[in-house]
Amino acid sequence: MSALRFDGVSVRYGKLTAVDGVSLTVPSGQVVGLVGESGSGKSTLARAAAGLAPVSAGRVLLDGVDVRRLPRRRPLQMVFQDPYSSLDPRMAIGESIAEAMPRRAGRRAEVARLLELVNLDPDRADLLPGQLSGGQRQRVALARALAGQPKVLVADEITSALDVSVQGAVLNLVRDVQRRLALSMLFISHNLAVVRYVSDVVAVMYLGRIVEAGPAEQVLTDPKHPYTRDLLAAAPSAHGTLLDETGLDALADTEPADPHHPPSGCRYHPRCPIGPLVHPDRTVCVTADPAGEAADRPHSAACHFAASHPTRRSA
Numbered sequence: 001m002s003a004l005r006f007d008g009v010s011v012r013y014g015k016l017t018a019v020d021g022v023s024l025t026v027p028s029g030q031v032v033g034l035v036g037e038s039g040s041g042k043s044t045l046a047r048a049a050a051g052l053a054p055v056s057a058g059r060v061l062l063d064g065v066d067v068r069r070l071p072r073r074r075p076l077q078m079v080f081q082d083p084y085s086s087l088d089p090r091m092a093i094g095e096s097i098a099e100a101m102p103r104r105a106g107r108r109a110e111v112a113r114l115l116e117l118v119n120l121d122p123d124r125a126d127l128l129p130g131q132l133s134g135g136q137r138q139r140v141a142l143a144r145a146l147a148g149q150p151k152v153l154v155a156d157e158i159t160s161a162l163d164v165s166v167q168g169a170v171l172n173l174v175r176d177v178q179r180r181l182a183l184s185m186l187f188i189s190h191n192l193a194v195v196r197y198v199s200d201v202v203a204v205m206y207l208g209r210i211v212e213a214g215p216a217e218q219v220l221t222d223p224k225h226p227y228t229r230d231l232l233a234a235a236p237s238a239h240g241t242l243l244d245e246t247g248l249d250a251l252a253d254t255e256p257a258d259p260h261h262p263p264s265g266c267r268y269h270p271r272c273p274i275g276p277l278v279h280p281d282r283t284v285c286v287t288a289d290p291a292g293e294a295a296d297r298p299h300s301a302a303c304h305f306a307a308s309h310p311t312r313r314s315a
């Protein structure tokens, strides 16, 4: 078991700060769900964890060791939205899985074991990715990631490209495997219902920053940040079906956030229902960055007025 820690991590692409001073911990053996709208920096944060994004400030630590110092075979593996990004379409799936194994000996048996672990028939190891369904391909991508014997798994929108009818099965599988292997997992999705389903901790990202984080139950039933509340209000219901397309689409008709020109003060203030749009006296939202308020408390939110609008959601 291993803990993954982002410590004041920033990632810049030219003038764009895609991730801005993010501190977040994925505790050992737990699932942290990261949710936020398109362009908020979720994938960039994931890539920083894998040493694939240019970290311009802060550090990513795996059990206290900077990931940039880890060996090439990192104890951290990623699974992406598109399984083709990790599977060679011309390579038999068994070979793809074997290739990711640290040792040569006993690969055949290990491939069979991994295929069984992701509920695929080991007899199908000779098939090509194109001969499988999307859900099966994603299972193979997971098996390949597990072949590297990771301690930490980063899953980035792994069900987003799948037919809704198989999303639930893949989520069940991921959750089951995570528990059985006691993996630490950063689970990214723009779909709040999906995040809710797998996460112990939920972190909400907006324009490069974590605006709220805490135990999943608390964040989802007693959200503190207006952005989180808006996300939840847009989602059908706490007991809505997993397959509902929830959350962010419903916010799309408001002014979209432009990461190239982040607003001053609180970045959510131009859209915020409890900010200066509605309360003109709340100039602090325009002038002062509330980022510091998202301290290392178990449930924290970066909002000047989080406490003055308690809305315990009736689930």
Ligand SMILES: Nc1ncnc2c1ncn2[C@@H]1O[C@H](COP(=O)(O)OP(=O)(O)OP(=O)(O)O)[C@@H](O)[C@H]1O
Pocket: 013, 016, 018, 036, 037, 038, 039, 040, 041, 042, 043, 044, 045, 190, 259
């Ligand atoms: N390699 C890159 N070069 C330049 N800009 C980038 C690069 N990767 C990401 N960005 C920019 O960084 C910002 C954050 O992108 P990112 O892909 O991390 O968002 P996201 O939250 O994963 O969005 P989505 O939900 O659409 O996957 C975006 O404005 C994006 O255009």
Ligand SMILES: [Mg+2]
Pocket: 042, 043, 044, 156, 157
């Ligand atoms: Mg992304």
